[in-house]
Amino acid sequence: MMKLVWKRIRKYALAAVVALGAGCGLFLIGTGDAFADEVIWEPVGGAGFSAGEAYDPSLFVYNGTPYVAYVEGNVNTVTVKKYNGSSWETVGSPIMPASWATAGYTSVYVYNGTPYVAYRDGFNSSKVTVQLFNGSSWVPVGSAGFSANYSEFISLYVDNGTPYVSYKDYGNASKASVMKYNGSSWETVGSAGFSAGEVYGTSLKVDNGTPYVSYQDVANSSKATVMKYNGSSWETVGSAGFTPGRADFTPLYIDEGIPYVAYTDFSNGRKATVQKYNGSGWETVGSAGFSANSADYPSLFVDNGTPYIAFRDGANSLKATVMKYNGSGWETVGAPGFSAGATELVSLDVYDGIPYVLYKDAANGSKVTLMKLKFTVSYDGNGSTGGAVPTDGSGYDKNANATVLGNSGNLAKTGYTFAGWNTAADGNGTSYAPGDSVNVGATGVRLYAKWTVNNYAVTYDSNGATSGAAPAGGSYPYNSVITLPGAGSMVRTGYTFAGWNTAANGSGTNYAAGSTYTIGAAPATLYAKWTINQYTVTFNTDGGSPVSNQTINYGAAVAQPANPTKTGHTFAGWYTDAGLTTAYNFSTPIGAANFTLYAKWDVNSYTITYNGNGNESGSVPSNGSHSYNSSVTVPGNSGALAKTGYSFAGWNTSADGSGTNYAESASFTMGAANVTLYAKWTINSYTVTYDGNGATSGSAPSGGSHEYNTVVAVSGNAGGLAKTGYTFAGWNTEANGSGTVYDASDTFPIGAADVTLYAQWTINSYELTYDGNGETSGSAPSRGEYEFGSSVTVPGNAGDLAKTGHTFAGWNTAANGGGTDYAAGSTYTVGASDATLYAKWTVNQYTVSFDSGGGTPVSNQPIDYGSTATEPAAPTKTGYTFAGWYTDADLTAAYDFASPIGAADLTLYAK
Structure with a gap:
């Protein structure tokens, strides 16, 4: 059977890689547990079986025997152990590079029973060394430290006895290299450093002599790349960097010639993704990112077409989880997060359909622990209604026998007797009695309680x-x-x-x-x-409210019902006969027949009361008592009822007039209640009139008719009423202003009489101002403010007003003197506007005398101030020629007749 285990990286070597992917989520996709409730994970040979903290653990299961390799952290030795069926035993002695050297990146492989281990050899400059166990000791395969330089991410595969290793080759720019042992020495497969750039996490698989390598390809954005050696060179399988995003931890497996790669998928929240090569490209197996949360350290195995993956599960406190693809989706194998605590460096192998998982176990001092899937026998109460099913806490190997337990939990089922166990809930399977043996097979067993009906x-x-x-x-x-x-x-x-x-x-x-x-x-x-048996008692209420029949058990008493009611009547009891002669006793037991009871009624009398309903004088008619349904005649206003602002309009059954109206002498039938008839009052209306009250122009607002006691808004001066010398000041109920004052929009309630509102006028005051009207000295009298039509005594020239060339001559209403003159002490009547009285000035005249200096005489000229003198005809003087007029006797200043005359007499001298 061909197989590959991708060997784990050392924690400190990939700390940066792991840190970059921390914190992403994971979601389980699938149908649930692969083996339902009949499987458990159990440690092989006890949890934490290494001597101390372990690094770089690697797993290989050979013919059912697990082999593990790891670095003992306390002594830096490479240790290989196998499980002998009862305990872990060291294969040979630990490989000790040197006390000062550090080993790492172990990868174990067992071929035909011979264990091989590859590791980074700190004793040999951290190059690659491969050793095999010859039955008594570990011996190097070829030379120790055969790689060109420092190495990391070592993966070992032995193909038909030929060892191959892949690794990150620091002697070739940290690219990927593959070497194989040719029987005498290690040789490079193809070119050394054949990848496009630096790599992380190489994983090697050899399929029918063809090496395949997967890795994280730094040259392609840290995506995954798979290459194979075609006999002459390395070629890319599909596209380089075929994953959608960064891919960490890229274990490779080849099943029936089909390459599979698992990885931590950064494009899907660091969840797990598996892809396979279909001959033309890489396709996703199931859904991408199928784990529930982050999936670190994924390890891949494909068992006869069924992919398995183990990983550190971010959804389960970093514990170990195994999932497999069932053909339609990914499902967990056993319980998710089955390890005792957090894990690192998870390694998976499957033998005979049974998964094994190796990991560094934080719950056990970071030692290594190997878990194996085992099968269980579970018990089902199968409809039990009491007690508890027995529990077999053991896990069994495939096809092992287990002893069937008894009904130790006192299972019980109502109406049945316990009769042992059966493999089918309906009892049509195989029956087992307590103490029998049952084979767990390859799926585990569920036994159902068998019940015999009573x-x-x-x-x-x-x-x-x-x-x-x-x-x-x-x-x-x-x-x-x-x-x-x-x-x-x-x-x-x-x-x-x-x-x-x-x-x-x-x-x-x-x-x-x-x-x-x-x-x-x-x-x-x-x-x-x-x-x-029951009998019916019927109640005849004779027009009263109905009373329900009673169905009474034979020999029981009738329950006395609530008294019925009848308009205008009082209930007087139940009688056994329609003639109302024999009263019924409700304590008498009923006989064996139906019967009827009859109601007796007395007619009622009711009072009519008259209410003045707010009257302010007069009296209401006398009250009276009348039998129900009798006819009553309504009186008139015999007591002369009166109410201010209202007229009496008959009677009504409601105080607010919303009831029934009754006029004087009307009649009505007495009802089944006392009646009060309220005086009905019709509200009166009164007129509001507006009076201009001496207005000289405009019009008063229109008046109106308003109901008594309604609120009226007072109108403004909408008609533009005006009165000379006065200002409109609202309205008053008296023409002389001695009544109530109302402004526009004020409101008042209408009384019980017509109302006239008189315009109210406020006399205006006007300002009288005195103007010096061109004075050159002195001051005008002070101005004053006076009511319209008042008389003002006009002052004299108290401020000694003076104007050059003029004489003060009183006052005038116009500056040019064209208005009305007012002498000092006269009376001025104030008009309906401000006024100014201007000083009135009379221009002075001055005499221009002509001194002809012995010549012919020239007549004097009287000239108004500011006017020009008229140049006279030139005088004559014997023996002289007239040479002009001068203002001085010395004849030095010639006179210009175009100059206005000053405010003094003037003598001109002939020259």
């Missing part, structure tokens, strides 16, 4: 019959169904047969004659059930 008696009891006999009983199997008989000849006076009951007092389960009865797990007595 028989139980059924007896019939006449239960008080006054004549006749009960039917005969019988014995029947538990849970069988019988048909129950009728009364036969049984009779009970005053009763009717009504079937059977499981209790004499009828408190059990009822069964009708002819019905079916299921036999229970104990003898049973069925008692005749008798129904007492």
